[in-house]
Ligand SMILES: [Zn+2]
């Protein structure tokens with residue numbers, strides 16, 4: 001049995017469902033997480049609903065459910081070690097699914113300074129510099145948020161022994177491209193390199209795969225795993241999570 005998640009179309013950016021992209025949810029007052037390598041804000045990747053047993057599901061959360069929330073640094077791709085579990089350049093958090101609000105976007109450091117020194121320019125639609133400023137702001141948002149919010153639709157393939165055969169079977173059955181497969185829930189990771197299953201930081205037991213993620217169907221809105229795959233693990237009893245990717 002393999003459970004794939006496939007491109008389920010657009011969904012509200014703050015929906016409490018399993019989704020790729022959109023805005024991160026957290027308890028009120030939570031600050032946007034920053035990278036331990038470069039100190040800059042990380043990019044929000046995805047949130048996965050975990051049911052009462054700790055299994056990853058796609059639907060809206062029940063009262064006992066939790067959210068697995070995933071971030072990775074995109075400020076210096078290839079330099080900050082966001083592919084490494086617990087490097088501090090990525091973040092995997094398990095949160096209670098109730099009472100969460102969107103985390104406010106961090107204020108860019110340069111804008112902060114401008115305001116402090118009273119250098120903010122007045123609005124002038126003819127000022128070419130102003131247009132440039134707006135473009136820069138958009139670039140900064142791309143480092144924080146993906147360009148699309150995608151719902152994850154579950155596809156249960158009872159006869160497929162692993163991810164790759166399940167993906168091929170789904171594409172053949174539906175006629176949809178393989179890159180509409182966003183990943184898989186639970187089960188066994190389909191490693192591209194060697195087995196890097198992390199141990200729980202609290203109980204030292206091997207952690208359980210919650211989700212394997214592909215970069216996504218559109219290069220413009222894709223997550224960056226070096227054209228590879230990402231893996232998020234949990235130890236539900238200890239409320240521990242870890243994220244890594246391989247290519
Ligand atoms: Zn970084």
Ligand SMILES: [Zn+2]
Pocket residue numbers: 200201202203204205235237238240
């Ligand atoms: Zn544990």
